[in-house]
Amino acid sequence: MTSLLEWGLPADRAELAVLAVHGRGQDPAFMCALARRLGPAPVRFFAPEAENNTWYPLSFLEPVERNQPALDRSLRAVETSLDRLAQAGFGGQRVVLWGFSQGACLLSHLVLTAPRPLAGLVLFTGGYIGGTPPSGAALDGVPAVMRSIEDDPWVPRHRVEETAELLRRAGAKVDLRIDPGTEHIVTDEACAAATELLTTVAARS
Template sequence: MMTSNPHLNTEPLQHGVDDLVHAPLVIYAVHGRGQQPQFMAEVADRIGMNGAGYVLPRAESASWYPESFLKPLAENEPSLSHALDAVDTHLSRLAAQGVPPERTVLLGFSQGACLLAEYLLRSGRCYAGAALLTGGYLGPDEKSWATGPGAFDGMPVLLTTSARDTWVPLARVHATTESFVELGASVRLHVDDDPEHHINDDVVSHIRRLFDTITTRR
């Protein structure tokens, strides 16, 4: 059924285990601009966590919003609101199907990481954890958030980037890190010197450690 939100016209793909209700972790994995869900499926295979289930949404026309994430928010509307609504709808459906936030991890790369950072900081909703790879919250200026200072209640959050990335300024990743810390998340920031805009093996190792930390906490 077609909807007014183009990002909801395609159901997310599943990868990994089929039984999400009993999976120890369910990872909602959001691809970047110009990519498809299969990109995140390949990342999942590189992480190699046994028993995990992945839910892979697809952006309409392979883009969650049209402009740079540093542009004024109005220049990315209505696509940005549609994208945030799609994330919220998918996560709400997972919860209704028996996958609670305590077993749900949010994972995003590039534009997907920006989208998830914005979603989490706006909503203040706590999940099992989040991995935001080469991304930060949206808009041209640094900003504060209306959610309370303890909203994330120790939620483990991994942010990774490269000091040489040409798409995502390091200053915005630092500002995003500070926002998560201020809202009560337990944050690990990894910055390397990789000249490529991609997910390197070192970052995959950090993701694996995050997932191990989450499963140990549970």
């Protein structure tokens, strides 16, 4: 069973759960450190860990089948994590998915191929996986914050923009911003936007 690192408010005091999914070569501690850059919000964080710190072996731009079977295994790990959140009292309407880099790609693929109720979506520097745009999502009214860097070395701008458009077509309310630069980073503005989403969604729950 996938282990989950937890931090934030106690579950009985949190309005939302955030499933925080790390990138390639990272671990849950990276997301915990990144969360410290967010402002206060009434949430509890849960972070799964990829096997060998990698959710799938190749670039997310490669055809889906080239990243199998690791991709399906990782998607199941996220699904299992969501099941555990539900058992802890956080059904889909009280869960925000948050990913960075490979984690954002994994979550993009999940929400665009396996419809589910969600409270919100935060995708830092990522996009859908594979060569063919996925379909079948139903994200009516789900707020989504997407942030990336113009010339990120791993994630091309066009794929982030294509993913944002797919999410919009699925009904999500997408806030997309791509800042100039060449580094694989999370900006302070991105952290502020994520905090605003969390506090706004929590106030509605």
